[in-house]
Amino acid sequence: MILNIIAIFLCLAILVMAVIAVIHKKLIIAIIASGVVSLFASIIFLLLAAPDVAMTEAAIGSGLTTIIFFYVLNKIRKESNG
Amino acid sequence: MVRKFLIFILLATFSVIFINLYQDFKGQDKLNDLSTYYAENEPQELGAQNIVTSIVVTYRGFDTLGEVTILFLAASIIGFFLKIKESDKNKKRELRKTSEILETASKILVPLIFLLGVYVFANGHLTPGGGFQGGAIMASGMVLMLLANPEKDVKHSLFSGIESISGFTYVILGLLGIYFAYGFLDNRVLPLGQFGNIFSAGLIPVIYTFIGLKVGSELTNIVGNLKETQKETE
Numbered sequence: 240m241i242l243n244i245i246a247i248f249l250c251l252a253i254l255v256m257a258v259i260a261v262i263h264k265k266l267i268i269a270i271i272a273s274g275v276v277s278l279f280a281s282i283i284f285l286l287l288a289a290p291d292v293a294m295t296e297a298a299i300g301s302g303l304t305t306i307i308f309f310y311v312l313n314k315i316r317k318e319s320n321g
Numbered sequence: 322m323v324r325k326f327l328i329f330i331l332l333a334t335f336s337v338i339f340i341n342l343y344q345d346f347k348g349q350d351k352l353n354d355l356s357t358y359y360a361e362n363e364p365q366e367l368g369a370q371n372i373v374t375s376i377v378v379t380y381r382g383f384d385t386l387g388e389v390t391i392l393f394l395a396a397s398i399i400g401f402f403l404k405i406k407e408s409d410k411n412k413k414r415e416l417r418k419t420s421e422i423l424e425t426a427s428k429i430l431v432p433l434i435f436l437l438g439v440y441v442f443a444n445g446h447l448t449p450g451g452g453f454q455g456g457a458i459m460a461s462g463m464v465l466m467l468l469a470n471p472e473k474d475v476k477h478s479l480f481s482g483i484e485s486i487s488g489f490t491y492v493i494l495g496l497l498g499i500y501f502a503y504g505f506l507d508n509r510v511l512p513l514g515q516f517g518n519i520f521s522a523g524l525i526p527v528i529y530t531f532i533g534l535k536v537g538s539e540l541t542n543i544v545g546n547l548k549e550t551q552k553e554t555e
Contacts, residue, residue, distance in 0.1 A: 290449035291373050294441070298457035303540060306464050310547040317551075 246286055249279045270308045277301035368513035369446040369522035375508075377451065378525050382495065382506030388453075389535060393488065396539040400477075403546040405553050412552050416471050427469035434462035442533030446522040452529040456536025463541045467548060475545025480538040487531040487538075494528055 253276050260272040277300030284293035352360060359372055359380070369375035377385055441448075442455030467473070498507035508528070514521035 291451065291454065294450050294454040295457065298454060298461055299540075302461040303457060303464065303544065306468075306544065307547055310544070310551065314547075314550055314553075 242286055246283060249283055249286075253279045253283075266312055267309075270305060270312065273308075274301045274305035277304070364516060367508055367522060367525070368516050369508075369525050370517050371446055371448060371451075373449070374446045374451050374525060374529070375522070378445075378528055379506060379508045382528075385532070386491070386495065386506070389488065389491070389532060392536060392539055393484070396484075396543050399543050400546050403550050405549055409553050410549070413472070414552055419469055419471065423469050427465050431462050431466050431469075434465065435459055438462060438533070438537065442529050443526060444519070445529040445533075446525045447517065447519070452532030453536050455529075455533040456538075457540060459533070459537035460540035460544065463537075464544055467544065474549060475541060477542060477545060480542045480545070484535050484538040484542070487535040491528060491531045491535070494524060494531070498524070 256272045256276045256279070260269045260276065263269045263272065277296055281293040281296035281301065284290075284296055359376060363369065363372050363375050367375045367379055369379075438455045438459035440455075441450035441458055442452045445451035445455070463475075467475070494510075495506040497510050499505055502509040506528075508523035508525045511523045511527070513523050519526070
């Protein structure tokens with residue numbers, strides 16, 4: 240029961256974050272929102288008894304991808320300014 | 322207007338498809354034939370406590386080799402396109418000083434993250450996790466190190482060396498399976514050992530260690546390449 244409530248809450252949070260990631264004007268906030276989507280998705284994978292997938296999603300989806308997006312954002316911002 | 326209409330049609334089509342999928346979905350209350358075979362025979366056949374690992378590394382080992390190759394291709398293509406000029410390479414960037422919190426925390430956390438990564442891929446055959454996950458965790462430790470010392474660069478020759486040596490060893494270990502066991506990437510080259518021990522499941526922990534090193538160094542190389550492009554002049 241309590242797991243169901245947590246799962247529903249996480250799914251709603253994922254939907255909200257995904258919409259923010261698509262429509263927000265500030266790219267930094269969009270990147271962080273997409274990282275949060277991956278983080279919550281990894282918790283859902285854990286609840287669905289798939290810890291292997293959850294680990295991959297948490298490490299790559301929310302960790303490395305976010306950092307890579309930030310590096311790329313910094314670079315394209317420099318190029319559009321200069 | 323037309324564009325918005327098209328988007329609406331696309332969304333409606335997707336929702337029809339997904340509603341059909343959702344209504345046809347029935348949860349299975351027992352394992353199907355293949356899963357039953359794996360669950361019943363895997364402990365005697367391959368001796369790995371984590372069945373997922375034995376499927377990924379041995380039963381479907383060829384797929385894993387393909388995945389590793391794809392990752393290698395992705396990393397090398399990124400390295401090729403993000404190559405920067407020699408004159409830009411030694412340039413100093415003016416950066417804000419790293420905050421005290423990040424610096425201190427990275428000193429404590431980086432060794433722990435590396436230890437966790439090694440644990441995850443060395444225990445891949447016992448607990449959830451494995452080479453890919455452990456490699457990604459180690460690469461995120463490297464990223465933390467790069468963030469705490471922004472003036473340092475990734476040593477590409479070192480990581481490329483680790484990466485190619487472990488990829489090569491992975492294929493050689495797979496070939497050993499043809500001669501000493503029952504096929505390519507078979508894990509019964511080494512004795513299976515006691516079920517549930519760290520030295521068990523034959524070649525699986527060895528292969529996963531090399532996959533972990535390979536994935537970790539590839540991801541570190543990607544991040545390092547992206548970091549170096551920040552130096553480029555506009």
